[in-house]
Amino acid sequence: DLLIEGKYWAKNVQGKNFDKFYDYPLSWESISKYPKEIKTNIINEINAISPDSKAKASNYEEYIEALTGKTLRKMFFERYPEKLWGISVKDMTADWAPKRVNIFDKKALFFEGQWTAVGKNGAGPVYERIADEIRNSSGDIYLENQITKIETSNGAITEICTVDKKIQVGNTDVVVSSLPIVSLIRMLGHSTKLKYRGVMIFYLDCMKKRILPKDAHWLYYDSKEVYFSRITEPKQMKVNVPSSEKTLLTIEVPFTVGNELDKKDIGEITKEIIEQVEKIGLITKSDVVDATMVKEKFVYPLQYQGYSKELARVNSIIGDVKQLYSLGLGGEFNYADTQIIFEKAFDFAKSLTIDDDVSIRGIKMP
Ligand SMILES: Cc1cc2nc3c(=O)[nH]c(=O)nc-3n(C[C@H](O)[C@H](O)[C@H](O)COP(=O)(O)OP(=O)(O)OC[C@H]3O[C@@H](n4cnc5c(N)ncnc54)[C@H](O)[C@@H]3O)c2cc1C
Structure with missing residues (x-):
């Protein structure tokens, strides 16, 4: 629903x-x-x-x-x-590289042959539903509570510290981390050369009924003249919007922590983005009634030559910590869409709870 x-x-x-x-x-x-x-x-x-x-x-x-x-x-x-x-x-x-590059006979959908949908009210309600289920199953969720430190002793986690909490961890507890692996490894007292590419996402609220051409839901840009790599108009995918007179553009700008784009002041880069979207002919500046931006630092793991050796080293450090498992996009250092991340998490939960020779827990805690 x-x-x-x-x-x-x-x-x-x-x-x-x-x-x-x-x-x-x-x-x-x-x-x-x-x-x-x-x-x-x-x-x-x-x-x-x-x-x-x-x-x-x-x-x-x-x-x-x-x-x-x-x-x-x-x-x-x-x-x-x-x-x-x-x-x-x-x-x-x-x-x-993609393992296969399909050249279809006929013009094809972006996810040809796959079931596709969007959140009617965006992705947020899907995660709120999951949060409700966690709470209904007696789980606790602490939002806005950054993990700052993980204490270990003799190869086992003893304490997880957040900005305002200290959580004691017992020897037979299970700790599943979905933090970016680089943050996790630093909290365990190690360093790593692994790096991610980040994305800034700009949301332009526009006083226009529609913006993208009729037969396009995503426009990809490879030009160096504009910062963005992709523009989406969720309204054209049937995501609800507050007014039929307005629409929203989401604009993705890849960046690396510390690079020129990252250092730009938010007001300055937002202004440049609006000018660039005008330059490519999608809007005029006066169409924009509001603009916001979020910055995600850890999105695309950089698979540079030699990264797999470094990843194996990092994974072996994590593997040596008794109760610890690292999962998810940043946690496994492998870009994947949500459905894949969830499927892996379900598999993981199953192998954690069954009590036989394929139990992950049995392997880590013999
Ligand atoms: C622009 C963009 C578009 C995307 N579009 C799609 C799409 O259309 N469909 C799709 O299926 N997938 C899409 N994805 C991918 C999807 O977002 C990921 O698959 C999914 O978010 C991965 O979930 P995760 O829990 O592994 O990691 P994340 O969602 O990255 O979660 C990791 C969490 O750890 C938190 N964190 C980091 N450090 C700390 C700390 N010290 N203490 C506490 N918390 C911390 C972060 O704030 C973050 O919330 C998109 C991703 C991006 C960036």
Whole structure:
């Protein structure tokens, strides 16, 4: 009852004047409408891909080229990932790349073949429902209560400190952390080179009935001239809005902690974002009646060359702490959508509660 089903389309916006809209995912139907020369190159390059080039690929760039050929790689898998991740595709590992790049016959939905829905009133009510269930099952939730320290002794957690609480932890208690793994490891007294890419999300409340083109729910931008990588208009996905005369744009800006964008004053960067959305032709400044921004520092784990060795080291430190398990997007250092995170959490809970040889608890606390 909290969700509303829908089918969502995406476009990649390119061109000097932000006026070239390419359907994404790729399809032969869309490619057939590309200029003749580009189309011919794409077909020739795909036909020339040798069967072993994927296995030989040593980085993201080579892996993608082994899937799509050079032209499609340069159109869709170079500027955009570099903007999103903030590093060159040459420095990204091959296992960072999508394992398959589907080229559908017909123009395809963004999540082709999958059930898709949005929260009728956004994502918040879904989490409020979960919170109610936790409280109804005698669980406690402490909001706005930052964890500051984890005390250990002889390889076991003894105390978890928050800004205003000290929680004693017994030897047979179970501690499941969904903190970013870098924060967890620091609280255990270690350091790590693992890094995340963050996202600033700007919400522009606009006095307009609709903004995005009719057949697009997400617009992706790879241009260096604008800070954002993606714009969404939740109203077009049937998320409720307070007034039919107004709509909201959500604008995602990838950043790295401490970089130029991160250091900008909120007022200054918000003004620039509004100017950039005007520049790409979606709104005029006077349409915006309110603007807010949230900053998430730990979103996309950076899978640079050599990260997996460092991740294994960090996981072994966590593995050595008797009651501790690290789960979730930041906790496992692996970007995944919510449904995957939840499915993994259900599996984990099951393996924690069953009492046989596949019980995770049995493995950690023999
Ligand atoms: C812009 C954006 C769009 C997305 N869109 C979608 C989508 O459309 N569909 C989808 O399924 N998924 C989407 N995702 C992914 C989704 O948000 C994640 O899969 C999900 O939030 C991961 O849940 P998590 O609990 O593992 O991590 P998080 O949600 O990141 O939770 C970790 C929590 O730890 C808290 N924390 C950190 N440090 C401390 C501390 N010291 N003390 C206490 N708490 C702390 C953080 O505040 C945070 O609340 C999107 C993500 C982003 C950033």
